[in-house]
Amino acid sequence: MPETPAPLVEAGELLIDRRRRIDRPLAERLVALADDHLPELLGLAHRVRLAWMGPAVEVESIISAKTGGCPEDCTFCSQSARYTTGVARRPMLPTAALVDLARRTRALGGTEFCIVVAVRGPDERMMREVCAAASAIHAEVEIEVAASLGLLRDGQAEMLAAAGIHRYNHNLEAGPRFFPRICSTHSFDDRVDTCRKVIAAGMELCSGGIFGMGETWDDRLDLAFTLAGLGAREIPCNFLDPRPGTPLGTVPLLAPLDALRCVAVLRCVVPDAVLRYAGGRELVLRDLQAYGMLAGANGLIVGNYLTTLGRSAERDLAMLADLGMPVAERPLTGTAGLRPV
Ligand code: SF4
Numbered sequence: 001m002p003e004t005p006a007p008l009v010e011a012g013e014l015l016i017d018r019r020r021r022i023d024r025p026l027a028e029r030l031v032a033l034a035d036d037h038l039p040e041l042l043g044l045a046h047r048v049r050l051a052w053m054g055p056a057v058e059v060e061s062i063i064s065a066k067t068g069g070c071p072e073d074c075t076f077c078s079q080s081a082r083y084t085t086g087v088a089r090r091p092m093l094p095t096a097a098l099v100d101l102a103r104r105t106r107a108l109g110g111t112e113f114c115i116v117v118a119v120r121g122p123d124e125r126m127m128r129e130v131c132a133a134a135s136a137i138h139a140e141v142e143i144e145v146a147a148s149l150g151l152l153r154d155g156q157a158e159m160l161a162a163a164g165i166h167r168y169n170h171n172l173e174a175g176p177r178f179f180p181r182i183c184s185t186h187s188f189d190d191r192v193d194t195c196r197k198v199i200a201a202g203m204e205l206c207s208g209g210i211f212g213m214g215e216t217w218d219d220r221l222d223l224a225f226t227l228a229g230l231g232a233r234e235i236p237c238n239f240l241d242p243r244p245g246t247p248l249g250t251v252p253l254l255a256p257l258d259a260l261r262c263v264a265v266l267r268c269v270v271p272d273a274v275l276r277y278a279g280g281r282e283l284v285l286r287d288l289q290a291y292g293m294l295a296g297a298n299g300l301i302v303g304n305y306l307t308t309l310g311r312s313a314e315r316d317l318a319m320l321a322d323l324g325m326p327v328a329e330r331p332l333t334g335t336a337g338l339r340p341v
């Protein structure tokens with residue numbers, strides 16, 4: 001029987017036996033494992049997830065409450081007003097529509113409903129509308145409300161927290177060295193600053209990235225270790241779906257095995273966060289989607305993404321049932337600083 005490579009043994013001892021984190025050099029050795037050893041890496045990541053987070057999967061939905069027309073120039077984004085992408089601009093959805101969508105999410109077993117708007121950051125009117133929607137949803141639906149409204153100014157995170165928004169999404173999207181290649185209208189540090197405001201206001205930070213934009217493995221590890229350092233409680237793991245009309249519209253798709261390695265390495269670097277298997281998985285992983293759930297992911301967006309269609313929620317829930325993975329009855333909480341389960 002072939003020997004298990006040393007990096008897998010060392011990572012297993014640290015993460016599972018000693019409940020410690022791995023450092024950057026060990027993560028680099030995991031990244032460098034040959035494809036022959038990928039099944040063992042996925043298996044390690046799955047055991048790490050079970051040890052730190054348990055078997056349940058958090059099911060969520062995101063709703064694009066205001067679509068298109070964003071002034072920023074993120075090169076992957078079909079909602080930027082700078083590119084001709086065919087995404088129709090749509091103003092803010094009314095509160096009643098958001099309550100109805102939250103109710104439908106709950107009926108599917110979802111425990112979190114995330115209100116997403118395409119803006120650089122919220123103005124006062126949008127803050128009022130989102131806070132009112134969060135209150136209305138809380139009054140009528142048993143579900144946690146999250147929000148993703150872009151860059152926050154001083155005081156805004158506190159207002160959202162006071163409105164009962166428990167988690168705020170603000171993706172870093174890429175590591176600090178690669179970020180200037182995908183956005184020039186705001187900086188990586190601007191994004192980190194908002195992430196810090198979220199945590200300081202007492203909300204959980206949801207922050208992740210997109211893989212397959214042309215970044216290197218060093219860039220991916222930069223992102224993973226930055227997220228670990230920030231204390232992200234949820235990490236969306238997106239794969240680039242090259243949208244026609246955007247500057248990244250012709251970038252080749254990430255190879256499925258690389259995508260699975262991204263999930264597994266991210267889980268090993270951040271053992272104590274919800275790792276949300278998010279946009280692009282249908283396109284990039286195709287028949288291998290279920291493997292991502294066996295590679296350390298423990299969160300799932302069901303239904304559609306912001307501007308692209310996902311497969312049906314029923315198919316995703318059937319996948320979880322086939323995998324023997326229970327749907328979490330409430331949002332999962334990472335175990336940062338606590339003893340893993
Ligand atoms: S700030 Fe957000 S919505 Fe605007 S272009 Fe960038 S990713 Fe798209």
